[in-house]
Amino acid sequence: MSGRLVDSYDLVAFDLDGVVYLIDRPIPGAVEAISALHAEGTALAYATNNASRRAADVAGLLTGMGVPAQPKEVLTSAGAAAAMLADELPAGSRVLVVGAEALRAEVREAGLVPVSTVDEQPVAVVQGYGPEVGWQVLAEASLAVRAGARWYATNTDKTLPSPRGPLPGNGSLVAVLRTALGREPDVVVGKPEPALFTTAAKLAGAQRPLVVGDRLDTDIEGAVRAGMDSLLVLTGVSGPAELLAAPASRRPTHVAADLAGLFAAEESVRVPASGEHGGWRLTAEGVLEGEGDPVAALRLAVGATWDGLAPAALRAGSPAAQAVLADWNLE
Incomplete structure (x- = not known):
């Protein structure tokens, strides 16, 4: 009999929405599972496409749920997008921000100037999830891109899991501009791009990380692109029907009902079984x-x-x- 799944890895990188919590409610058993990993000294990271919270806010939310997370353990698509913008644009460049205040704060902290209208002559548009995003700012973003601004999307998740069922995610908002502009964003920063996972592994000095996620099209595909093993948990977006039809680029290494699968025998959760x-x-x-x-x-x-x-x-x-x-x- 093989050992526990978690014992084969030196870092566990969690997605958050649909894995640890739904919006702001912990998924049953998630707090207990992660707390047990903490108690054992397992290296942990949290990699989320949700750009509506900063790393410190995410860590605070987790800590409030009973998971003693540190901001340095959290990687968000908002932070990653701001870092990429800072690498590619001169300091002080104007960036039109579509999204939550967290994304604006990340852009500002990166040495750039967040703006809200095309009249302020932004050289880039960065678009992330925000529950208050409406027509007005999307219209300004559309005009800015047409005027030549480079278009960055933090992620393209079509939906966001919630206790009431899937809700429109940033990908649905990106689709509004895609329809209006007749083209794709110039850059998509978050999963399934591998950067969040590879950065997490680099920061932890991990040689054998495990990605844990609930979406085949972001978490699992991102792990495949990063060359990392993955665990799909069935507590969020992707379900059995999607898994059965998954192409090779979206196939997890392991499947479990929830995070308790981390403590199961590795051979008992590996896919495919025969x-x-x-x-x-x-x-x-x-x-x-x-x-x-x-x-x-x-x-x-x-x-x-x-x-x-x-x-x-x-x-x-x-x-x-x-x-x-x-x-x-x-x-």
Whole structure:
């Protein structure tokens, strides 16, 4: 039997929304899992595409939930975008900011001047998530880009997980400008670009980091691009149906229901599984038989679908399997 999953890595880099919390509510079991890692001395990092909070604010939110996080452990797409702007633009350059005050503060701290209108002649536009973003600032950004400003997006997550269900994310706001301008942003800073993860590993001096996320299109693809192993947890955006159809660029190394999977035996959470796994068996014809943990059934099923079997071709060979496939919207 293999050791615990977490014992194979020297850094655990967490996404936040959908992994640790939903907006501002901790996901059940997340605080206990991360606190246990802290107690064991495991190196941790938090890499989030959400540009509406600064690193210190994120650390404060986590600490308030019972996770003793430090600002230096937090990497945000807002901070990364501001650092990139500072590298590419002369000090004092005007940057039109679309997003929350946190993004404006990061731009200002980077030695640039945040502005709000095209009349202030910005040389760049940086766009990040903000719950108050509306038509007026999007219109100013559109005019600025048309006038020649370089367009940076902190991230392109289409949705943001919440306790009430997925909400429009920064990618949906980026899509407004994409439609108006008829083109893509010049630069996308956050995941799935690998910079947040590679920076976290560099700061920690890690040689074997593990990325933990809830989205295949950002967290897991970002880990693949960074050459890092990953754990997909099913507490946020991506679910079984998306995982079954995932292309090679978005396939995690491990899958678990939640962060408790970090403490499971590594071989028990690795994907794809084969043969008999967790009380289930999948035949060569794609018939799922047996009963047990639904996530164990999912690990078996991805082995078949990633090898070319259409997800819709999976069939139930037991009542428990029928219930699982129905939950995956396949029956």
